[in-house]
Amino acid sequence: MFKQIAGASALMLAMASPVHAVDIAIVAELSGGGAPAGTQYRDGIMLAIEEINASGGILGEKIKVTQHDTQTDPQISKGLVTKAIDDGAYVIMGTVYSSSTIVNMFEAMNAGVPQIVGAEAPNITQKGNPYVFRTAYGAHRGVPSLTGYFRDNLKAKKVAVTWVNNEFGKGGHDVFVAEMKKAGINVIADIPSEAGAADFAADVSRLKSAGADAVFVYLHEEESARFLKEAKKQGLKTPLVGEVTLTGQKVIDLAGDAANGAVAHVGLTAQANVKSIQDFGKKFSAKYGHQTDHNGIKGYIGMWAVKYVTEMNGAFDQKKFADKMHGLCLDVNKHPNMLLTTCWDKDGELARESFMVEVQNGKQVVTTTVAAAK
């Protein structure tokens, strides 16, 4: 009798608990146009979870993970975030696409569930959402790092911009245009394209005839690859400069030789001359049989940040988690799986060292390290 009462009481206590302590939900672009980014993000998270569970989990609890495929559809992503919340997720990892994140993040905010996103559109952290945290720079932090490259390295007087016409692309485009204006550089061609665009013949043709000194390319991975192939096909000689995606590993894999010569500012790269990142790159390749790009690293450090911050708090408390993240710096010497010292400000915006890279012979080569934004 005593055993039955004790058992029933334990069951009732468990059912009354508002949070399943270590349920982590990955909500990411596992198919559709965002799959190159979303699957890398997912793979990075899964690698981190494997390591965390092998080392005893979080506060002694193993992580139980569920994966949700948004199909790169913002409305589906919103539904899946709601489902993850209903299922009792402690933290939601994703989404990576800004156009999805901007739609689904308020579901997590209203439920008080922390969300670690790969999205880079500036407005993600400008909406007063205390539960959203980036794993990469917002475009408003990353794109300005390129201004000096256009002005001083390329000595550009007139530039062109080609961008994907969605939340992600518009964010980067607007920041770039404003930065060029401040630097006294004319934007003489402004060419948007749709997400998932397959044919860039006309875009490249317009860029060729524009006579710009350099082109800023702000497209998703697959579109970047198609663009680079078309640029090579049409013999476009103008320097091609991007922010993050243009020189991503997936783009190099898809574009082949056409990616050579492309330059970009990247927040994270497996080719960085940083031992912890290189070691991560080797682990990732050994596990998945392909190289990681910045999204794989973003997922990995995002998941490790969840462990570190939760253990600092000593409890699976979502409010405490969000509060702790604001203004937090995770020093890589004390938290080695962060790979680089990483800080978040009061808006969930991230600061960390970054890199300028160029694709040479089918590989990313780091040319400069850029200091963390203040």
Next chain:
Amino acid sequence: MEQLIQVVLSGLATGSIYALAAIGFTLIWQAAQTVNFAQGEFVMLPAFFVLIGINFLGMPLWLAMLFGLALSVLILGVAFKRILVDPLLSHGGLSLIIATMAVAILMKELVKEFYSAEAQPYPALVPQGAWDLSGVIISLQDISHLIICFVVIVGLTLFLDKTKVGRCMQAAAQNAAVAEILGVNVKRMILYTFVVNAVLATLASFLITPVYLAKFSSGEYLGLIAFIAAIVGGFNQVRGALAGGLLIGVLDNITATYITAEYRQAIPLLLLIAVILFKPEGILGKPEGRAV
């Protein structure tokens, strides 16, 4: 002027690949009086057969392409006809149309499940260089695509017009009952039509995939454009599908270069509306009557 030449040439090259897929619509319409809404996926799938040959069976490209072609003929031609078309044809074109929509979804999901949801790199079939002719950059890829497509389409037209089998296929398409009385094996001719469609779709796949990349969803846009091209050119004429494909390819490029990149996808639809309003049989199509 140099830019215009390049834009037109590039549009013709892309349009010629649209035409290959569009011809498939016209052939199947003539043979079975139905519309194959899986035509875009018929173009998507052979590329994955080739990738399986290269990446899993260790084949060189040429052998993988033959492997892809053989599988396509078998699955998209013979099996499609025997398993789907034959049982449903007697129930009317509409049920078959719906079935092809289901096939399109099934093919996309199978590729996503068993290969990958991500885009895959795909080797180019033709040289990648370019000629500079007095400032006009001529892409070898574009020229090669154009030549290959024209040779195939002219060859197909000659086959249909000048060979006994081709004329029997046309007879079976025009009036199956009369053709049968005259000794034509109508069922076999219809099967040939589906095989020809599979071959054309495979060729389109080999040409377009290096540009668009191999992806489960790549047939969606291509299928839509090919369908529109077939209607615009004339749904009951091979040469109409060719004209429709080329017209849409060039118009799309000119629009995106000189007018608007944002609304380029609306142009084929506007063209479609104009044709339906003013020349419903299509630019080169023949008016067809049907008893109701």
